[in-house]
Amino acid sequence: MVELKQKVAAITLIICGLVGLEIQSNFVSTRTSFGKEEPYWINEACTTRADRHALSAASRVLVTGGAGFIGSSLMGALHEQFAPEVVVGLDNFNDYYSPAFKKARAHRLKKDFGRDVVAGDVCNGSLLEDLFKEHRFTHVVHLAAQAGVRYSLNHPLSYVKNNLECYVTLLEVVRKIDPESRPSLSYASSSSVYGRNKKIPFSEADAVTNPANLYGASKFMNEQIAAAFHHIYGLHSVGLRFFTVYGPWGRPDMAAFLFTRAIELGKPLTLYNKGEMRRDFTYVDDIVSGIIGSMQYCADAAAVFNLGNNQPVELMHFIQTIEKSLGTKATMKHKTSTAEIKETYADITKAQALLGYAPKTSIEDGMAKFIDWYQNEPRRHAFAGGHFNDRRR
Numbered sequence: 001m002v003e004l005k006q007k008v009a010a011i012t013l014i015i016c017g018l019v020g021l022e023i024q025s026n027f028v029s030t031r032t033s034f035g036k037e038e039p040y041w042i043n044e045a046c047t048t049r050a051d052r053h054a055l056s057a058a059s060r061v062l063v064t065g066g067a068g069f070i071g072s073s074l075m076g077a078l079h080e081q082f083a084p085e086v087v088v089g090l091d092n093f094n095d096y097y098s099p100a101f102k103k104a105r106a107h108r109l110k111k112d113f114g115r116d117v118v119a120g121d122v123c124n125g126s127l128l129e130d131l132f133k134e135h136r137f138t139h140v141v142h143l144a145a146q147a148g149v150r151y152s153l154n155h156p157l158s159y160v161k162n163n164l165e166c167y168v169t170l171l172e173v174v175r176k177i178d179p180e181s182r183p184s185l186s187y188a189s190s191s192s193v194y195g196r197n198k199k200i201p202f203s204e205a206d207a208v209t210n211p212a213n214l215y216g217a218s219k220f221m222n223e224q225i226a227a228a229f230h231h232i233y234g235l236h237s238v239g240l241r242f243f244t245v246y247g248p249w250g251r252p253d254m255a256a257f258l259f260t261r262a263i264e265l266g267k268p269l270t271l272y273n274k275g276e277m278r279r280d281f282t283y284v285d286d287i288v289s290g291i292i293g294s295m296q297y298c299a300d301a302a303a304v305f306n307l308g309n310n311q312p313v314e315l316m317h318f319i320q321t322i323e324k325s326l327g328t329k330a331t332m333k334h335k336t337s338t339a340e341i342k343e344t345y346a347d348i349t350k351a352q353a354l355l356g357y358a359p360k361t362s363i364e365d366g367m368a369k370f371i372d373w374y375q376n377e378p379r380r381h382a383f384a385g386g387h388f389n390d391r392r393r
């Protein structure tokens with residue numbers, strides 16, 4: 001078993017090295033044609049398989065990470081918008097953050113929409129094969145992953161297992177399906193792939209060669225592996241680089257939940273560099289509409305899109321928005337750090353043009369909805385716990 005894992009890791013690294021060069025040079029070579037400036041994605045338009053991917057009542061969808069924040073929101077939205085024949089989640093309910101929180105999301109999906117989240121691991125290839133045999137999926141959205149940047153410093157192997165081994169296990173199942181009946185495949189990448197990229201806003205055309213942590217590196221490898229699977233097996237896919245997603249039922253390890261809870265409990269917030277930072281916060285419904293766009297998009301290869309908001313928010317404004325909604329003032333501790341990046345946000349022109357992506361939720365409206373959910377959720381303090389607080393090295 002150990003030997004097999006080492007082989008998978010070695011093959012993955014070789015593929016990533018080779019395909020990385022290929023991807024980067026593709027981006028450069030498609031920037032201009034016949035001396036005229038054109039959008040660098042111009043060659044990604046696809047004309048052959050579009051109808052097959054249109055979502056309808058006949059669709060059969062697998063959402064990995066279905067008990068997660070984005071996965072459960074997506075399952076609910078798919079049910080409401082298309083009433084697909086099958087929408088099934090798969091989730092291992094791990095304890096990175098409260099499994100009770102994940103169970104509550106799955107319970108809600110069952111109660112409100114009659115949809116199930118199967119308890120199981122994406123690394124379990126025979127479970128995946130059984131699910132694919134039973135449901136003959138038309139669309140697969142792979143969101144299951146080990147998320148979190150800080151946790152990757154202390155638990156690197158969780159990223160290798162969940163983000164690489166499980167991902168390749170899923171791709172192996174999908175690529176073996178006859179191309180004529182292969183489902184569309186969208187998967188979660190992350191804005192973290194941009195790492196220490198200096199150019200703002202971040203664009204899919206930027207060379208991403210400055211990883212800042214293992215989480216971002218694992219997501220970039222997902223994109224590279226997707227490109228390799230296209231090169232070898234003709235597998236089409238869409239990678240989605242999400243930029244800080246927030247909203248009701250949001251993760252307890254992220255700023256919206258952490259800051260709101262700290263302010264509610266009168267605990268001080270630690271602010272780096274006087275809070276002089278700007279970030280793209282993207283409301284979950286906007287992200288879900290982008291994912292739905294990607295499920296119906298006919299990628300001509302291994303496409304990658306930014307899904308952000310293109311409207312960076314000052315960190316202090318974000319905190320003031322929470323203070324206003326809660327009616328409580330935050331207390332703050334100040335620290336300096338060279339690790340914090342001053343500004344990050346997404347160029348979303350490509351997703352706007354090809355996925356019909358149009359984020360429309362302001363930080364004020366989105367945070368009001370989050371705080372409304374938070375204040376009316378009696379289990380919020382039980383949901384706040386999890387392994388992500390673990391600082392062991």
Ligand SMILES: NC(=O)c1ccc[n+]([C@@H]2O[C@H](COP(=O)([O-])OP(=O)(O)OC[C@H]3O[C@@H](n4cnc5c(N)ncnc54)[C@H](O)[C@@H]3O)[C@@H](O)[C@H]2O)c1
Nearest residue numbers: 065068069070091092094121122144145188190242244245
């Ligand atoms: N939320 C964000 O701001 C954000 C930003 C960038 C990228 N992403 C990516 O989007 C995806 C969804 O994020 P989220 O915020 O909903 O995270 P989440 O942690 O709430 O959801 C992920 C779910 O996957 C499950 N999971 C993890 N490993 C698994 C495995 N091996 N088998 C089965 N289930 C497994 C977890 O139990 C969890 O419920 C992730 O891939 C994440 O890396 C999220």
